[in-house]
Amino acid sequence: MSDAPRPRSGTRRGFLDWLLSRTLTTWILSTSLGGLIVAVIYPVGRYLMPPASGESAASSVTLPYTPDELAPNSAKIFKFGNRPGIIVRTATGELRAFSAACTHLGCIVQLREDLGHFWCACHNGHFDLNGVNIQGPPPRPLDAFEVNVRGDQIVVSKGA
Amino acid sequence: MMHPMRRTLTTVWEWLDDRIGLAAFQAIAKKKEVPVHRHTLWYYLGGMTLFLFIVQLGTGALLLIYYRPSAEEAYESIQFLMAEVQFGWLIRSIHHWAANLMILALFLHMFSVLLLKAFWKPRELTWISGFFLFGLSLTFGFTGYLLPWNELAYFATRVGTQIIAVVPVVGETMLRVLRGGDDVTGATLTRFYAIHVALLPATALVMLGLHLFLVQRHGMSVPPSVEDAGGPKRVMPFFPNFLLRDLVGWLTALAILAALAAYLPAELGAKADPFASAPAGIKPEWYFMFMFQSLKYLPAHILWFEGEVVGILAFAAGGVYLLLIPFIDRHTGREHTRLFTWITIGIIAFIIVLTYLGYTANPTA
Numbered sequence: 001m002s003d004a005p006r007p008r009s010g011t012r013r014g015f016l017d018w019l020l021s022r023t024l025t026t027w028i029l030s031t032s033l034g035g036l037i038v039a040v041i042y043p044v045g046r047y048l049m050p051p052a053s054g055e056s057a058a059s060s061v062t063l064p065y066t067p068d069e070l071a072p073n074s075a076k077i078f079k080f081g082n083r084p085g086i087i088v089r090t091a092t093g094e095l096r097a098f099s100a101a102c103t104h105l106g107c108i109v110q111l112r113e114d115l116g117h118f119w120c121a122c123h124n125g126h127f128d129l130n131g132v133n134i135q136g137p138p139p140r141p142l143d144a145f146e147v148n149v150r151g152d153q154i155v156v157s158k159g160a
Numbered sequence: 161m162m163h164p165m166r167r168t169l170t171t172v173w174e175w176l177d178d179r180i181g182l183a184a185f186q187a188i189a190k191k192k193e194v195p196v197h198r199h200t201l202w203y204y205l206g207g208m209t210l211f212l213f214i215v216q217l218g219t220g221a222l223l224l225i226y227y228r229p230s231a232e233e234a235y236e237s238i239q240f241l242m243a244e245v246q247f248g249w250l251i252r253s254i255h256h257w258a259a260n261l262m263i264l265a266l267f268l269h270m271f272s273v274l275l276l277k278a279f280w281k282p283r284e285l286t287w288i289s290g291f292f293l294f295g296l297s298l299t300f301g302f303t304g305y306l307l308p309w310n311e312l313a314y315f316a317t318r319v320g321t322q323i324i325a326v327v328p329v330v331g332e333t334m335l336r337v338l339r340g341g342d343d344v345t346g347a348t349l350t351r352f353y354a355i356h357v358a359l360l361p362a363t364a365l366v367m368l369g370l371h372l373f374l375v376q377r378h379g380m381s382v383p384p385s386v387e388d389a390g391g392p393k394r395v396m397p398f399f400p401n402f403l404l405r406d407l408v409g410w411l412t413a414l415a416i417l418a419a420l421a422a423y424l425p426a427e428l429g430a431k432a433d434p435f436a437s438a439p440a441g442i443k444p445e446w447y448f449m450f451m452f453q454s455l456k457y458l459p460a461h462i463l464w465f466e467g468e469v470v471g472i473l474a475f476a477a478g479g480v481y482l483l484l485i486p487f488i489d490r491h492t493g494r495e496h497t498r499l500f501t502w503i504t505i506g507i508i509a510f511i512i513v514l515t516y517l518g519y520t521a522n523p524t525a
């Protein structure tokens with residue numbers, strides 16, 4: 001290291017020359033510094049990734065209420081695993097279920113009884129009772145579930 | 161014969177001067193001058209923002225004493241703070257209002273700097289550090305909004321974080337990292353809490369140090385219109401003249417804060433329920449309103465892109481434009497183009513009109 005020129009004090013060029021001329025020092029510094037950075041960034045990056053939550057593998061749920069509790073032109077939110085779903089009884093008495101997450105930016109939709117279809121309050125998105133986006137910013141229909149009534153139970157399952 | 165009090169103070173001063181070098185600071189303070197002209201008023205906005213930030217550090221530290229960052233306890237701990245803790249309502253309300261006033265002061269500071277061209281050479285880095293402080297402040301607002309874990313904040317956060325998913329390739333991963341999972345849950349709350357009370361204050365203080373150092377180094381920028389008219393006629397010393405005027409502004413801000421906190425205390429609303437429909441009248445903080453409202457007007461598809469992707473990319477482009485404005489609108493010679501001033505005025509008009517519509521337009525129409 002002794003053969004490297006001394007920094008000409010006060011001049012920027014002198015300092016840079018001095019720094020760059022020390023190839024060995026630079027090499028050791030940059031590689032070990034690089035190693036240190038990788039050794040810090042990698043574990044921190046992994047730490048920040050949330051562990052895979054035991055995402056509900058359930059492909060069907062039984063709702064905690066009976067078919068009679070749903071009057072025509074009304075809807076209820078239910079838990080499909082850890083996601084919200086919405087079940088509606090249409091004016092003609094048919095039961096239909098959809099994912100309640102708006103396809104725009106993920107807010108939870110509601111049934112607007114006055115409009116007779118689903119509405120998302122966040123950005124004024126509208127879906128008809130088939131889940132089809134009919135007005136506003138949502139880009140695609142709500143995901144549909146399959147509804148089966150077994151006696152007193154409503155069973156909602158992922159569509160085929 | 162020296163007054164005994166004065167003698168003591170002199171001794172203390174000399175003792176400190178020997179160890180810290182107070183004379184150097186004194187010399188800087190004596191030398192610093194503020195130009196006086198018809199735009200001098202705008203010089204006070206940065207200091208006002210700084211004052212409100214200090215209020216935030218103080219009240220924030222006090223709120224930490226009672227706040228509990230979990231989905232089960234956050235809402236209840238704020239209820240307890242507001243109802244049971246003596247002056248709890250006051251501390252929280254001041255934190256709430258000072259946050260809003262700080263963002264307002266910051267908007268005014270930023271746009272005045274833009275219009276008065278204070279970002280021109282050699283103040284490019286002052287502008288960039290200020291732009292980062294602006295971004296940090298908006299992040300402060302966004303993360304702090306969720307902490308009470310109420311219904312409005314819950315859905316605002318669902319929407320606000322979902323926007324990240326628009327980023328190509330890594331968007332979904334970034335969304336999971338930000339939320340601590342696929343949905344907004346208690347895991348999101350602890351992440352936002354860590355960001356709000358540790359990461360952001362530390363980063364903001366470093367950035368603020370750089371910003372103030374650069375402001376100190378380059379002095380106050382004189383607007384081109386004043387320069388064209390022959391430069392400022394006179395200057396005032398920073399210490400004590402300008403600082404005393406600053407103090408008057410800060411005391412006024414403190415009085416306004418106290419009045420707002422007393423007459424319009426911060427609300428809490430209903431507790432967040434991840435399995436309830438978004439309520440009508442859902443809205444973000446006012447400083448995000450213009451973006452939120454713009455997203456409502458975009459159709460589902462623009463050409464072959466989803467509407468909101470186009471909108472969000474447009475806002476991102478606007479942010480990049482603001483960040484790089486010192487390199488786009490450069491001071492070349494005596495003539496300077498008016499184009500960028502008109503673009504800035506256009507941005508301000510857009511923000512004001514969309515914010516106004518956000519509060520007045522029928523939410524279902």
